[in-house]
Amino acid sequence: MNLKIKYFGVLAEITNCSEETIAYTKGSVSDVLMLLFEKYPTLKETDFQVAQDLEIVSKDTLLLESEIALLPPFSGG
Amino acid sequence: MNLKIKYFGVLAEITNCSEETIAYTKGSVSDVLMLLFEKYPTLKETDFQVAQDLEIVSKDTLLLESEIALLPPFSGG
């Protein structure tokens, strides 16, 4: 199965990418993060949250959707 | 000595006058009010404050200035 990952703000800068698709087997948010930390070591030291289906989810949430978003701290307004 | 009295809002309506001058001998705000209550009995049942030198004063304040203002409840804004 394929998972689409969207990066925002400073995360898109770190990964040099705003959106990518990776192959993954079923699992939780933290399983995917392990893959991403290998690919982008700097991510590990960066503060961010993960959103699935337009809602912030915890690291042990099971991935249900085919898309997640990695969001750095909000700075609107 | 002469005292100038200014009436505002509903008070100007009750007295049918926005400003008048009365003769008075030294005394406090309440001394003047007694004169005014005789002249305008409706004033007695009306809620108002007295200002002297642009400040609200209590009824037992001595009259120092040659002018006072009778102010109904404020309703700005």
Place this chain on the structure above:
Amino acid sequence: MKERKVKNVFMDGAISSQFIGESIAKHQSKTTIGAHNIFLGQVRADEVDGKQISAIDYTAHQEMANAKFFEIRETTFEKFNLTCMHIYHSLGEVKTGEICLFVFVSSPRRKEVFKALEYIVEEIKAKVPIFGKELFEDESHQWKVNS
């Protein structure tokens, strides 16, 4: 930014939306400002005993009112970290739907503007000798009482 003299806060008739827009525009050169907060009082078409208010005719003890506005201004600058503050109030007739009070505060940070604006508006309602005569469509009237 702070002005130490009594200013005339009163404007003849309603305060236009264009005037408000232009006041905002004037602040765009002040680049230490991060937050503006604006309060606008608008005349409501309240119904009283089946009759509708069509306008409010404002009068004031102008000299005392301007002195009170000045006191409120000074106290607000002491209490809150503001970059600037503007207050305008109508005199004379203001129709329903039109604006009779415009309070505008600006600060580097948002927390200050919220506290300052509410403080100013409550002080104006409580301390400034302004009197509103509510005019009905049949030319009768009643005197406004703040709640």
Place this chain on the structure above:
Amino acid sequence: MKERKVKNVFMDGAISSQFIGESIAKHQSKTTIGAHNIFLGQVRADEVDGKQISAIDYTAHQEMANAKFFEIRETTFEKFNLTCMHIYHSLGEVKTGEICLFVFVSSPRRKEVFKALEYIVEEIKAKVPIFGKELFEDESHQWKVNS
């Protein structure tokens, strides 16, 4: 007055003072309104390590952001007695001194607008995925962090 569908809150670039003035004008036909309260976020020319910010470039997870704005809108209407509410946020580059956030609430009575406006602004800062890239005059940048 309440709209039950997700709207697009974003505007390209700065929010003009003229647009704000026109929004105010549109409310003058709503004669149950007695009080408006407006918050404006303006881009500050902060200095960081001797360099001055010249603009903020805003991006957002737009779909999620609009959904969050909608949630905030619905919750605010439940909590406070408002006649109407409008929220606009910039996307893209907004120069220092220009306006990037415009929140506008109206109610018959003033107490409600003060509480509602502060609530909305704090909710936006905390819950809406918008990201500000602070651009310096030498073309370097840093990522904005809300305080």
